[in-house]
Amino acid sequence: MSVELSVNLGGLVMKNPVTVASGTFGSGREYAELWSASPSCPGPLNALGAITTKGVSFEPWAGNPGIRITETASGMLNSIGLQNGGVEYFCSNDLVWLASQNVPVIVNVSGHSGEEYTKVIQRLEREEAVAAYEVNISCPNVASGGMSFGTDAAAAAEVTKLCRQATKRPLLVKLTPNVTDITEIARAVEAAGADAISLINTVAGMAIDAQKRTKVFDRGVAGLSGPAVKPVALYAVYRVYQAVDIPLLGIGGIRSACDAVEFFLAGATAVAVGTANFSDPLRALRLAEELSAWCASEGIQDIKELRGALKDG
Amino acid sequence: MHECTATVVSSEARCSGLLYELVLSAPPLAAQVKPGQFVHLALLQAEHILRRPLSVYQANKDAGTLTLLFQVMGEGTRHLTELTSAQQLQVLGPIGQGWNPPETAKRALLIGGGVGAAPLYLLAGELNDRGVLTEVILGAATADLLACEASFVTLLTAGQVHITTDDGSRGYKGFTTEVAAQLLAENRYDYVATCGPEPMQRIVAAMTAESGALCEVSLERRMACGIGACLSCVVDTVNGKKRACVDGPVFDAREVCW
Ligand SMILES: Cc1cc2nc3c(=O)[nH]c(=O)nc-3n(C[C@H](O)[C@H](O)[C@H](O)COP(=O)(O)OP(=O)(O)OC[C@H]3O[C@@H](n4cnc5c(N)ncnc54)[C@H](O)[C@@H]3O)c2cc1C
Ligand SMILES: Cc1cc2nc3c(=O)[nH]c(=O)nc-3n(C[C@H](O)[C@H](O)[C@H](O)COP(=O)(O)O)c2cc1C
Ligand code: FES
Numbered sequence: 001m002s003v004e005l006s007v008n009l010g011g012l013v014m015k016n017p018v019t020v021a022s023g024t025f026g027s028g029r030e031y032a033e034l035w036s037a038s039p040s041c042p043g044p045l046n047a048l049g050a051i052t053t054k055g056v057s058f059e060p061w062a063g064n065p066g067i068r069i070t071e072t073a074s075g076m077l078n079s080i081g082l083q084n085g086g087v088e089y090f091c092s093n094d095l096v097w098l099a100s101q102n103v104p105v106i107v108n109v110s111g112h113s114g115e116e117y118t119k120v121i122q123r124l125e126r127e128e129a130v131a132a133y134e135v136n137i138s139c140p141n142v143a144s145g146g147m148s149f150g151t152d153a154a155a156a157a158e159v160t161k162l163c164r165q166a167t168k169r170p171l172l173v174k175l176t177p178n179v180t181d182i183t184e185i186a187r188a189v190e191a192a193g194a195d196a197i198s199l200i201n202t203v204a205g206m207a208i209d210a211q212k213r214t215k216v217f218d219r220g221v222a223g224l225s226g227p228a229v230k231p232v233a234l235y236a237v238y239r240v241y242q243a244v245d246i247p248l249l250g251i252g253g254i255r256s257a258c259d260a261v262e263f264f265l266a267g268a269t270a271v272a273v274g275t276a277n278f279s280d281p282l283r284a285l286r287l288a289e290e291l292s293a294w295c296a297s298e299g300i301q302d303i304k305e306l307r308g309a310l311k312d313g
Numbered sequence: 314m315h316e317c318t319a320t321v322v323s324s325e326a327r328c329s330g331l332l333y334e335l336v337l338s339a340p341p342l343a344a345q346v347k348p349g350q351f352v353h354l355a356l357l358q359a360e361h362i363l364r365r366p367l368s369v370y371q372a373n374k375d376a377g378t379l380t381l382l383f384q385v386m387g388e389g390t391r392h393l394t395e396l397t398s399a400q401q402l403q404v405l406g407p408i409g410q411g412w413n414p415p416e417t418a419k420r421a422l423l424i425g426g427g428v429g430a431a432p433l434y435l436l437a438g439e440l441n442d443r444g445v446l447t448e449v450i451l452g453a454a455t456a457d458l459l460a461c462e463a464s465f466v467t468l469l470t471a472g473q474v475h476i477t478t479d480d481g482s483r484g485y486k487g488f489t490t491e492v493a494a495q496l497l498a499e500n501r502y503d504y505v506a507t508c509g510p511e512p513m514q515r516i517v518a519a520m521t522a523e524s525g526a527l528c529e530v531s532l533e534r535r536m537a538c539g540i541g542a543c544l545s546c547v548v549d550t551v552n553g554k555k556r557a558c559v560d561g562p563v564f565d566a567r568e569v570c571w
Contacts, residue, residue, distance in 0.1 A: 063547070
């Protein structure tokens with residue numbers, strides 16, 4: 001039985017509902033090389049429904065000093081701080097390569113101000129290879145911008161509105177779970193013109209070195225990801241699905257077809273593999289196939305049948 | 314670089330259980346590995362979602378095996394000590410830019426602190442094969458932590474292997490850097506390679522810079538992806554931030570902002 005896997009994520013057509021989570025996959029080049037070199041490789045990068053790039057800002061960002069990651073029980077904390085070479089560098093390097101990969105490209109956009117987000121999008125509008133934007137208003141690892149927009153409904157709406165004015169392409173807005181009521185923020189970005197919502201970004205956390213009696217991360221705060229945050233992400237998707245009409249990209253601790261199906265049932269249209277790329281560099285590649293097999297074994301002909309299809313009891 | 318399923322051949326305690334030698338059967342990796350490269354090992358315990366980077370100590374292309382030498386630091390390395398033969402684990406490798414001794418090198422000095430000796434072994438073999446006069450300084454806190462001495466002596470000759478211990482239980486009492494200073498003053502080396510605690514590497518780099526020889530260092534950073542995508546492992550260099558996993562772990566010491 002062939003299973004229909006294609007989905008429409010706010011205007012972005014994906015041949016299967018699997019992408020990667022921003023910042024865990026670079027621009028895909030390193031993984032693509034590994035995937036094509038691996039003897040057990042079932043296919044190249046275009047096995048994904050879309051690729052989501054690392055965060056791109058207008059100017060180059062150096063990222064954070066000091067230790068940048070640590071492992072936690074079934075998860076990890078990161079404080080990368082959105083290091084990237086800026087949009088010009090991105091266009092002349094990463095994007096040139098991505099253009100030849102035959103996979104829709106979602107560019108993750110970072111900024112310190114509404115104007116900076118807009119400038120990144122304006123520059124990318126000149127590039128044919130970009131299929132959609134994912135606006136990151138939810139990163140806990142930068143001092144200004146990032147999460148400060150995503151924790152206030154008015155600020156979230158304002159950034160979304162500015163980005164909306166800059167493009168007609170599918171516009172995803174990525175939310176943080178570090179808020180009292182995520183549905184309030186979700187409704188605000190929907191009203192401001194977002195085509196889809198990505199959730200979740202990392203959960204704010206910290207690590208302390210007992211021996212040294214110091215903070216592990218220079219900034220104190222870092223972002224928790226991996227299997228440890230999956231229940232948090234699932235609940236965020238479940239609640240936001242009931243609050244808005246636009247499609248959702250589920251992110252947080254996804255490793256297996258079963259994890260992905262749980263997100264579909266909670267209301268997600270598509271899912272992204274993040275931290276699991278580190279545990280298993282072939283994970284994202286295999287997930288689409290595994291989903292297809294899962295559906296076939298459950299007698300599901302179209303993956304969309306699962307969306308929000310939670311049964312009572 | 315390959316992602317492959319490796320089979321444990323043996324896992325044995327060395328040095329009163331403080332160090333372990335893990336032999337893995339992983340033919341595609343053994344065939345490709347170059348001196349100074351490392352592998353990224355997935356632990357069998359699912360709650361440990363990050364892999365552990367370990368340098369390749371020895372490789373046997375014919376047998377298809379890799380030997381890793383590691384020190385127990387935390388939970389991850391402790392789990393690695395529990396591996397038994399025939400168990401399988403996922404390994405990514407070989408990874409990174411290894412040592413790059415100049416073609417013209419005639420005399421080399423390799424300095425390993427603690428388990429930092431491991432990634433120097435294949436390099437010593439390569440230099441030896443090329444006919445480069447190679448000396449090694451191996452340092453450890455105590456005599457029973459000198460896991461690599463015998464294999465370096467077999468590869469080179471006893472006279473070319475200098476030993477230091479912090480407590481004087483074997484060899485020179487003191488640090489590798491003290492013996493290095495002496496040797497650098499006495500002889501003309503055109504290549505110096507070092508791996509071990511970063512402060513040691515920094516001192517070696519400074520001393521070598523004075524002597525005019527090329528110095529390469531091998532840096533450790535925490536790593537998530539191990540393939541160059543996540544930017545967890547950056548090193549500050551005069552050419553901006555570089556990734557220890559794929560741009561390193563070996564760097565020209567002049568490039569590093571210590
Ligand atoms: C390129 C490279 C080669 C290495 N080669 C060797 C080797 O040949 N032999 C050896 O004994 N050790 C080596 N190390 C260090 C080794 O990776 C760490 O000791 C190990 O990851 C510690 O894991 P743990 O769970 O036992 O310790 P924990 O302290 O519990 O680890 C917590 C987290 O921090 C990371 N971490 C802790 N210390 C280090 C470190 N020094 N470097 C990188 N990550 C660290 C761990 O990977 C883990 O994600 C190497 C490191 C790198 C980067
Ligand atoms: C190392 C690392 C870097 C990240 N960088 C970004 C980023 O640049 N932009 C962004 O929107 N999210 C970033 N994230 C968040 C992830 O995209 C994702 O939302 C989060 O990790 C939860 O998913 P996971 O549990 O599957 O990793 C990053 C996460 C990690 C672990
Ligand atoms: S470990 Fe991910 S870039 Fe080096």
